[in-house]
Amino acid sequence: MTIAAIDFNLLYQHHLALAGRTRKDASAWDGRAAGMAARAVGSRYAEEFIERMDLSGARSLLDVGCGPGTIALALAPRLEQVVGLDYSAAMLQAMREQAAARGLSHVQTRYRAWEDDWSDVPVCDIAVASRSTTVADIGAALAKLQRHARRRVYLTHLVGGHFTDPAIQEAIGRRVPAMPDYIYLLNILHARGIHPQLSYLAQESRLAGAVDFDDFARRVAWSMGGLDEAETARLRGWYAQATPAQREGAPMRWAFISWETAPC
Structure with a gap:
């Protein structure tokens, strides 16, 4: 048996099922939109994400799981078209309000989830998915990013499989199974003949x-x-x-x- 015989997308789905984590519904994210929009200003994570991007030859950007526009709005002054896609209406509203406050009239939004029909979502030069790729079918999600980017794709995915420090989990007496981490994505892309670049970003804990x-x-x-x-x-x-x-x-x-x- 060789690595070519392994279906890493199916393995990812099995791992996700074992982790037992369900995606938060849109209303949960709606309630966090205002706070996330406020924290997005001056985010070191966003700065490091953008520092790693190559915008040469790019005029448009699609941000999938855009939230309040943390990445997209920071890049908008350097582009001609920016599209934010999210399944939280409140996040999209926060993005539109931020764009209007900054005089960014070329920013659009689409109310869509990863699983929805994207036939009306514009193909852009660059597609971004920042901290938004914990989805049921990662293979389909990666294919959508590939189809909607003329030039480049940039994404971040969790390392280690835990959103909560294991020490905190031990303290409350409930160990949460690890989520499938980034290594699945690399292997799925490899099987499709795509050889991505890899680096790492550190972000302060959500408890900070x-x-x-x-x-x-x-x-x-x-x-x-x-x-x-x-x-x-x-x-x-x-x-x-x-x-x-x-x-x-x-x-x-x-x-x-x-x-x-x-x-x-």
């Missing part, structure tokens, strides 16, 4: 900056799909004796994956 225990517990619950009463009590006990560094947790790591879709 929590103002008190209630804020901290809300952030943990968001990442872990909720906490019951006993888990909240265990977390409170751990929080009371933890150092600030322990509360913040380990940084999140993202694989930055990019490839050319056509000669430039």
